[in-house]
Amino acid sequence: MLQLQAIREDKEAMVSALQKRGIDARTLLDNVLGLDEKRRAVQTQLDTVLAESNRLSKEIGICYKSGKPQEANVLKEKTADLKEDSKKLGEDLNHVAKELQDLLYQIPNVPHESVPSGNTDEDNEEVFKEGDIPKLNQEALPHWELAKKYDIIDFELGVKIAGAGFPVYKGKGARLQRALISYFLDKNTEAGYTEIQVPHLVNEASGYGTGQLPDKEGQMYHITADDLYLIPTAEVPVTNIFRDVMLNGADFPIQYTGYTPCFRREAGSYGAHVRGLNRLHQFDKVEIVRVEHPSNSYKALDKMVEHVKSILRDLKLPYRILRLCGGDLGFTSALTYDFEVFSTAQDRWLEISSVSNFETYQANRLKLRFKDENGKSTLAHTLNGSALALPRVLAGIIENYQTPEGIKIPEVLVPYCGFDSIK
Structure with a gap:
């Protein structure tokens, strides 16, 4: 399986090399990079939600210690919403990651520079x-x-x-x-x-x-x-x-x-x-x-x-x-x-x-x-x-x-x- 970092850095070189196999891989590689961007965006969203949830959990603990149960309950409602968001984002992340993996499985290895061009x-x-x-x-x-x-x-x-x-x-x-x-x-x-x-x-x-x-x-x-x-x-x-x-x-x-x-x-x-x-x-x-x-x-x-x-x-x-x-x-x-x-x-x-x-x-x-x-x-x-x-x-x-x-x-x-x- 091709490495994502290599595709990001050398996409044009890979497109050219894969032409030796008789394959126009540009669309495939563009789709890979598009899914990778989507995956990273979802991961960023998930990380943000989890960080906010952790922050609120600490605030809830401080509220209880300070004798502010009402404020703590409000924050708990917010963490419940964040928990639902993180669950949905986690599912989205798994779906995009699998879609990306399946697409990478469809791309053959890049031929070595010494491989001659040809179809038969x-x-x-x-x-x-x-x-x-x-x-x-x-x-x-x-x-x-x-x-x-x-x-x-x-x-x-x-x-x-x-x-x-x-x-x-x-x-x-x-x-x-x-x-x-x-x-x-x-x-x-x-x-x-x-x-x-x-x-x-x-x-x-x-x-x-x-x-x-x-x-x-x-x-x-x-x-x-x-x-x-x-x-x-x-x-x-x-x-x-x-x-x-x-x-x-x-x-x-x-x-x-x-x-x-x-x-x-x-x-x-x-x-x-x-x-x-x-x-x-x-x-x-x-x-x-x-x-x-x-x-x-x-x-x-x-x-x-x-x-x-x-x-x-x-x-x-x-x-x-x-x-x-x-x-x-x-x-x-x-x-x-x-x-x-x-x-x-x-x-x-x-x-x-x-x-x-x-x-x-x-x-x-x-x-x-x-x-x-x-x-x-x-x-x-x-x-x-x-x-x-x-x-x-x-x-x-x-x-x-x-x-x-x-x-x-x-x-x-x-x-x-x-x-x-x-x-």
């Missing part, structure tokens, strides 16, 4: 590419055909049990899935991230804290009886550990990693680009989350990018990195780098990680602050990234490592799998 993924900027794209034989198959051929993933069985987008991993497919999770967690902990296990359900406050609500409400599974949401990513419960928390400057950097299943209702389109593992309702992901001092958050973002690079180098998968344009940027992000692995059998790039800096946007919603060296309360910066999302990584491995004899296993995963090929 075609406007994203490729900033890095690495790895050789393997040359497959003419009989090479996409991963959904390989999964069926080697009986390692059963999509039809998943449909029977739950519906489309809920695959069943079998035999060596399940072991490979487990190997990837363990390998990702080990890589992350070796890099200084503390492993953590978190709930797979969150409350509404957590959804608002990290920005999934109200923006992505339709993409989340909602358990109405308990008013809980299945998590779309571990980012939500891990980052909400710090909701309503006051840190010290010495606490930075804070680095967590965690594995969770993820649940998303978003799959709704059809075609080869969403077949198999390309888009699922339930999938596994290992996440990295950082809470940083504002002066260090972009250095931390660069470190996260380098860390994900190291994982893909170990897996020997061809990949590229995109700096997302304003129109493709997530609602809460100031800057996002997308990692994509090349699927040779599908002849297309598959997104396998997003690494983002949210600056103070999530921290303002979370009320996540720290005491700086001068003892001043300051909003922290939050960051997160996939390290990595499993479905498309698995698809890339299955497709790029296929041979006429079977599917090879990346060398780094063999100790985790206990086998070096699927035949």
Whole structure:
């Protein structure tokens, strides 16, 4: 959530920056400032009424001590009127404050100055590419055909049990899935991230804290009886550990990693680009989350990018990195780098990680602050990234490592799998 003080001080700069997202935010920001002025005016009125009420209460006490009960009774009638006024003003204040909060929730984060303008993924900027794209034989198959051929993933069985987008991993497919999770967690902990296990359900406050609500409400599974949401990513419960928390400057950097299943209702389109593992309702992901001092958050973002690079180098998968344009940027992000692995059998790039800096946007919603060296309360910066999302990584491995004899296993995963090929 954008900070009110920043809007007051830099409204024109924000209007200009948000145009990168294809948004004309002038009216929204003007409405925010108008409501803020109204809120402050009502607060001033309320403070005045409460101060007058306190003053009269003291006078009433003096009147009784001085033997002037009639004067005291007159003053008591005035305080009763003031009490009604303060009650009404308090209700007005709460109403305006909620209206202001709801409006602020509708405004996305301001893009970082390096974010390119644009409206679609075609406007994203490729900033890095690495790895050789393997040359497959003419009989090479996409991963959904390989999964069926080697009986390692059963999509039809998943449909029977739950519906489309809920695959069943079998035999060596399940072991490979487990190997990837363990390998990702080990890589992350070796890099200084503390492993953590978190709930797979969150409350509404957590959804608002990290920005999934109200923006992505339709993409989340909602358990109405308990008013809980299945998590779309571990980012939500891990980052909400710090909701309503006051840190010290010495606490930075804070680095967590965690594995969770993820649940998303978003799959709704059809075609080869969403077949198999390309888009699922339930999938596994290992996440990295950082809470940083504002002066260090972009250095931390660069470190996260380098860390994900190291994982893909170990897996020997061809990949590229995109700096997302304003129109493709997530609602809460100031800057996002997308990692994509090349699927040779599908002849297309598959997104396998997003690494983002949210600056103070999530921290303002979370009320996540720290005491700086001068003892001043300051909003922290939050960051997160996939390290990595499993479905498309698995698809890339299955497709790029296929041979006429079977599917090879990346060398780094063999100790985790206990086998070096699927035949």
